[in-house]
Amino acid sequence: MASEQTAADMFALLSDESRVGILRAVAVAQYEQAPSNAGVAPLSFSEIYERVEIENTSKLSYHLGELVGTYLQKTGDGYAFTHAGEQIVRFILAKNFRRPVDIDSIETEGTCLYCGETRLEAGLDDQYFMVRCPSCDRPVTGYIVTPAQARAHSGAALLESLKRKQATEFGLVQDGICPECAGEIRTDVLDASDQSLSAEVPVSYFTIDECEACLRRYSGPLTYSAAFRTPSIAFYWDRGVDIMGTGWWELHSYLRDGRWTAERIATNPAAYRVELRHEDAVLRLYLDDDARPTRTERVRGRNVD
Ligand SMILES: [Zn+2]
Ligand SMILES: [Zn+2]
Known part of the structure; x- marks a missing residue:
């Protein structure tokens, strides 16, 4: 044989x-x-x-x-x-074995999770697209960019393609599907206070999402796992916000000003409640210990404690 x-x-x-x-x-x-x-x-x-x-x-x-x-x-x-x-x-x-072309840094609006600065700078750092904060000089967010992507788009169109690609891929991750190889993604929810995350960052829980087949790893605030689900996308779409076209550096304002929150409501097994607020409306998602929604409800702001 x-x-x-x-x-x-x-x-x-x-x-x-x-x-x-x-x-x-x-x-x-x-x-x-x-x-x-x-x-x-x-x-x-x-x-x-x-x-x-x-x-x-x-x-x-x-x-x-x-x-x-x-x-x-x-x-x-x-x-x-x-x-x-x-x-x-x-x-x-697609010549994706070449280095991405150099691009000039692009000014973009968003929110630095550390200091709250809203005027940010985006650019390529080798195979990564990075948004940096010029005020505190820290990286705000980063994501893989392909050489073909950096060649095909520039300026605002490049930012748009990066937002869409990251949003779509993070959506697949939430469904347990690896965007790279279509293998299975396993998700763990971690308590930020147990990790070496800066205390300035307004994130209480975050997820580590890993593909056991190709070893690709994703990570994000637990509120983002909830936000990239169909009920949340629909909730915001109805209110004129396109979550799938919003960059992570832009979503950070929701964390910074407390509109998006997550709390643990049970242990063994853990369960979480995420609240996504928009004006006086709230979408509440109950998540299990794999960050999968078990129940969602739309509530009016006045009924929220
Ligand atoms: Zn900053
Ligand atoms: Zn994979």
Whole structure:
């Protein structure tokens, strides 16, 4: 029985420009196909041969043989991508292996959780998008940016793309789905007072969300876990606030001025109550020890103690 292929074997297969060229050619050919409901059609040997710079068919045949099983699959109709092929070719085409372009810092409004400053500066710090506070010189928030993202958008449009991407991904995390690999996310709720979090930061509970498969980790205030749930998104949408288009550095004002709060209401197992306030309306969410809502209710401000 053949032993299982390692990651190193898999990458060794690509240490040849002709093979990378084949993967690109398959992607371009599929892109140029007329859209159909059945998805993309596999490519025949001769269709690939027409598109690559490989001197003869026996060489192409050899390289295709090497790629099949890892990056391509061969069916009766021709060649198509495997999951690994699909992932790697998009990564190559988007040039996400390059460093992100340098961008000038962008002035943006938000709230520094430490000092309350509202005029902030956003910029790229290698593969991270960072919002910094010019008053206390501390990072306000940061998130991964892709080189393709930094190339495609600039200024306000880049900020918008970052807000949307982070919001959508954090929403998936709340549903227990890893945005990177679609594996399972496990969530722990931690008490901020047990952690080395600065006392200036108005966060009582926060979550650590981890993917056991790819080891990607997310973290945020427990109030944000509650805010990126459908009932909260709808509650704010009805009041003219688009949570999914709001950056974390902008959400910080809700924590700073006490409109968003979280408290523990039970132990063993722990349970939490999060309140999200908007003018005289309040959305109350009851969360279990995995930060999943068990119940939500909309209440008028006057009934809130
Ligand atoms: Zn500050
Ligand atoms: Zn993952």
